[in-house]
Amino acid sequence: MTLVAFLALIGSLVVVHELGHYAVGRWFGVKAEKFSIGFGPQIWGRVDKRGTLWRIGLLPLGGYVQFAGDMNPASQADESWKQLPEEERNQTFQSKTLWQRALIVFAGPAVNFILAILIAMGFLLAFGKSVTQPVVDVVQPNSPAAVAGLQVGDRILTLNDRTVETFDMMANEVIMIPNEKIVLEIERNGARMTKEATVAAVIEVDRFGNEYRIGRLGIGASKLEIREVGLLEAPWAAVVQTGNILRQQIIGLGQIISGRRPISELGGPLKIAKVSGEAMSLGILTFISLAALISINLGFINLLPIPMLDGGHLLLYAIEAVRRRPATPVVQEWAFRAGFAMLAAFMIMVTFNDLASFGLFESG
Structure with missing residues (x-):
């Protein structure tokens, strides 16, 4: 499978x-x-x-x-x-x-x-789509939210100056930033106030034994609201949803480059194959x-x-548009050689990560 x-x-x-x-x-x-x-x-x-x-x-x-x-x-x-x-x-x-x-x-x-x-x-x-209001129904004891002073009934208005429209939107943001400091603007009994918190890092294990390091604030919403989406609304809602996922991927890459996430979290073809089989076993919708x-x-x-990728070609075209002439053949050749070397090194690294995640290098 x-x-x-x-x-x-x-x-x-x-x-x-x-x-x-x-x-x-x-x-x-x-x-x-x-x-x-x-x-x-x-x-x-x-x-x-x-x-x-x-x-x-x-x-x-x-x-x-x-x-x-x-x-x-x-x-x-x-x-x-x-x-x-x-x-x-x-x-x-x-x-x-x-x-x-x-x-x-x-x-x-x-x-x-x-x-x-x-x-x-x-x-x-x-x-349909979740439209659960960003209102706190549950605050876990000793959680980052409790330490920051959040209370049941608080409405989250912004997270790091980004407007929070639904509880799911806030949760998806927090998941991506374990151990990072955040600033929340909340509304409590008609008054606005600012709270600061440090997102906790939690290791979750799924049914297949895969471990994921995610951010957790320690709040919950008990009233899940799902609204039907019409044919006219669906295209833009799908664009927004896709854009949010893309934004999370950009954040994740930035965290790895800056050292806030370990490079070992990068997966390659073997990890994708493993996850593909797991998703298929859960049903066609998950796949x-x-x-x-x-x-x-x-x-x-x-x-x-990166040269060799589509973005590398587009970068050279942008340079050509500015200079009004293409880069010299020698420059392009060396750029693509460097790009090939980068991609080869990346593939070796992620393959090593994949094998390590399968326990290949464990002693004993």
């Missing part, structure tokens, strides 16, 4: 991502020579009437679209490209304007976000929820300004 779930999850998300590149490239008249799901030796392939090779590679950890004229990772034009007939040259990636190339590159991550939004819309339409989360993560990671 784990293997099937992992291949279904990664395969579908990679297909969606690469179809974004492919569709916008086709829209601008760029010929796609290869559409590959997975890397390495080909285990299946078929050439369509447009001359595109649709293939499946042996290693299912990604994919790519190779457009006509992609002679190297930086998609630089060379002398052989200049010698192509005009009609053939106009079908290459390099022949397109800067904004067209940027849109082709951006389309992959964008489609990952769109997929997550569509999934969120489906869940909102089917199950689809995980797919939306991983899709957002895939879009976010690909937009990081």
Whole structure:
């Protein structure tokens, strides 16, 4: 089940991502020579009437679209490209304007976000959304909330100057910031006041034995309110929900970079495979929820300004737009070599984390 779930999850998300590149490239008249799901030796392939090779590679950890004229990772034009007939040259990636190339590159991550939004819309339409008021019904003794002086009946207005609309919104914020200081603006009996607290760090263990370090304030809301979401409201509500998840991922990455979270919390393909199997065992809805989360993560990671990733290409295009000429081939080549080295080191690190989380390096 784990293997099937992992291949279904990664395969579908990679297909969606690469179809974004492919569709916008086709829209601008760029010929796609290869559409590959997975890397390495080909285990299946078929050439369509447009001359595109649709293939499946042996290693299912990604994919790519190779457009006509992609002679190297930086998609630089060379002398052989200049010698192509005009009609053939106009079908290459390099022949397109800067904004067209940027849109082709951006389309992959964008489609990952769109997929997550569509999934969120489906869940909102089917199950509604929580509109539980941010009013404290429970204060746990000796918790950070109790130490800060929060009381039953207090309404949370803001958390770190960010308006709190629902209890769930506040809870999702707190979960991401264990051991960090927060400032709450509350309303009590019509009067506004400010409270400061330090979020507690709690280790939670799920039914599969996975440990998660989360933030806990020590308050609760006992009156859960669910409201139906209409067809007109659902798209924007899904965008907001997706944006909140993306924001949490950005916060998490910032915490790891700044050292506030251990780097050991980063997971790789093995951890994703394990979680995929666990989600599938809990039912198709849980699996689809995980797919939306991983899709957002895939879009976010690909937009990081690292050469070899879509964000690295977009960064070079931004530099080209400012300088009004592209970076030299030597600069681009070294940038992509550095990007490849960074990604290789990252994959080794997260694989090590995965193996460590499975207890491979435990003594005795």
